[in-house]
Amino acid sequence: MDFISNKEDQELLSRCTLCPRECGVNRFEGGDGYCGMDAGMNIASICIHRGEEPPVSGPNGICNIFFAGCNLHCIYCQNYDISRPGGDYRKSTTTLKGTLDLIEKILSDNVKAVGFVSPSHVVPQVKAIIRGLNERGLKPITVYNTNSYDKSEVIESFEGIIDVYLPDYKYITPDIAKKYSDASDYPEVALKAFKKMYYQKGSTLSMDKEGRAENGMLIRHLVLPGHVEESKKVLRSIAEELSPGVHLSLMSQYHPTPFVKDLSPLNRSLYKAEYESVVEAMENLGFRNGWIQDMESYRNYRPDFRKEHPFED
Numbered sequence: 671m672d673f674i675s676n677k678e679d680q681e682l683l684s685r686c687t688l689c690p691r692e693c694g695v696n697r698f699e700g701g702d703g704y705c706g707m708d709a710g711m712n713i714a715s716i717c718i719h720r721g722e723e724p725p726v727s728g729p730n731g732i733c734n735i736f737f738a739g740c741n742l743h744c745i746y747c748q749n750y751d752i753s754r755p756g757g758d759y760r761k762s763t764t765t766l767k768g769t770l771d772l773i774e775k776i777l778s779d780n781v782k783a784v785g786f787v788s789p790s791h792v793v794p795q796v797k798a799i800i801r802g803l804n805e806r807g808l809k810p811i812t813v814y815n816t817n818s819y820d821k822s823e824v825i826e827s828f829e830g831i832i833d834v835y836l837p838d839y840k841y842i843t844p845d846i847a848k849k850y851s852d853a854s855d856y857p858e859v860a861l862k863a864f865k866k867m868y869y870q871k872g873s874t875l876s877m878d879k880e881g882r883a884e885n886g887m888l889i890r891h892l893v894l895p896g897h898v899e900e901s902k903k904v905l906r907s908i909a910e911e912l913s914p915g916v917h918l919s920l921m922s923q924y925h926p927t928p929f930v931k932d933l934s935p936l937n938r939s940l941y942k943a944e945y946e947s948v949v950e951a952m953e954n955l956g957f958r959n960g961w962i963q964d965m966e967s968y969r970n971y972r973p974d975f976r977k978e979h980p981f982e983d
Contacts, residue, residue, distance in 0.1 A: 679794035683709045689741040689790050690821055690859050705791040706755025707739035711764055712792055714738040714752040715980050716772045718781060723919050723961050725875065726785070726813060726836060728882035733776040733810070734785040735769075735799070736980070741791045742817050742851045744840075746894070746930050748923075753788065770802045773810075782882060783811035785836070790820050793827075800831060811884055818860035819853060825866040834875075835867040835887040842903040850894075850936075861911060864889070873915035875959070888917040892924055896935030898944050902951045909955045918960035920945075920952055940965070 682688055683697045693703035701708040713735060720731040740753040747753050763769045773784060784803070789796045800812060811833045818837040825835075839860060841847040847856035867887050875886035889908060893901045908916055922945045930936040942965050949962055 679797075683794060688793055688821075688824065690819060690853075690855065691741055701739070701755065703791075704743075705739040705741050707737075707791060711766065711769055711795055712738045713763055713769060716763070716769065716776070717980060718776055718779070719785070722785070722836075723888060725877055725881055725883035726783070726834070726888065728782060729880050730780050730782070732783045732785045732813065733773055733781050734787050734815075735773070736787045737789055737792050737795075739791055740788050740817070742819050742853055742856070744817075744851045745933070746850065746924070746927060746936050748925065748927065749788070750927055750929065766798055766802055769799060770806065773799070773803065774806065774808060777808060777810055781810075783813055783834075785813040785815050787815045788817065789814060790816055790824070793824055797831065811882070813883075816863075818863050819851075819856055820859070820863045822862040822866045825863050825870075829870050833885050834883050835871060836890065837864065837867065837887075838890045838892070839864070839904050839908065840892070841900060842907050843900060846897070846900060861907065864908075864912060868912050868916070873913050873917070873959075875917045886917065888919060890919040890921060892921045893940055893945055893948050894924060894936065895938050895940050895944065898947050901948045905948070905952055905955055905957070909957065914956040915959060916957070918952065918957055920949060920960060920962050922963040922965055 685694050686697050686703055687694065691704045695703040697703065697707070697709040715736040717734060718731040719734040720727050722732055726732055736749070736752060738752045739755065743754065763772055786796045803810060812831065813834045813836050814828065814832045815836040816838065818839060840851065840856065842857050844854040844857060848854035871885065871887040875888060876884045878884050891901060891904050922940055924940045926937050926939065945965065952960070
């Protein structure tokens with residue numbers, strides 16, 4: 671674990687307070703905290719992903735680094751194989767050098783961006799990877815793909831390091847956040863993180879001539895079955911607390927997992943009328959930049975992390 675070289679990161683991981691959980695565990699001694707991860711790389715997969723929003727994937731896909739573990743345990747998580755402690759997945763690599771070698775190989779195939787997926791509990795590892803790539807003369811677009819349960823000071827520390835923020839905005843109601851993600855403070859924490867991102871990036875999502883995002887912020891929201899009004903409140907919060915000029919991705923890709931088979935209404939798919947109602951609210955709130963999905967999108971977002979290429983058949 672020599673990639674954890676600076677004293678600040680060593681202290682953070684020896685009594686972990688990286689995320690709002692502030693478990694206080696020594697991750698050098700194992701993964702006993704909420705996320706279940708130790709102080710290692712904790713990477714489940716490094717692969718080309720072509721299924722992100724068009725400006726994120728770009729014409730050739732993005733090199734996504736999927737970290738194992740998570741500081742939210744969303745009961746409907748589509749990536750439950752890797753997000754829950756003890757999940758069924760294969761490790762792509764366990765060393766910084768191995769990680770950098772895999773990323774460099776993918777970048778050599780005309781891929782311009784590197785995405786860090788579910789990185790809130792592995793911030794020192796993210797920074798070590800970026801430093802390592804830069805030391806090799808590689809300057810990819812960096813994408814922070816987060817559930818947004820991030821401390822605002824962590825987001826502040828990424829200024830000048832992260833090019834594109836790709837955060838989820840899951841809930842605005844504490845009781846719903848507690849019930850589904852075991853984090854009643856999620857709405858408050860996430861909004862503070864968004865404001866830090868917005869301070870750094872503003873509403874503009876800068877793109878290159880091929881339509882690839884180079885700098886900015888794009889907020890995602892997954893519409894959940896039976897929670898249309900919650901989605902509308904989330905959108906209103908973005909419009910009022912940030913700006914209706916912010917780029918949005920309104921997702922319809924929800925698919926029930928085995929963990930919600932007995933929990934209504936999450937044990938069903940999203941109705942078309944529900945999604946269309948939220949899309950209409952987005953338009954009425956004056957949002958002018960964003961993407962929507964078709965109702966069959968869930969078929970394309972069911973990865974198998976036991977495979978070398980989780981998103982390919």
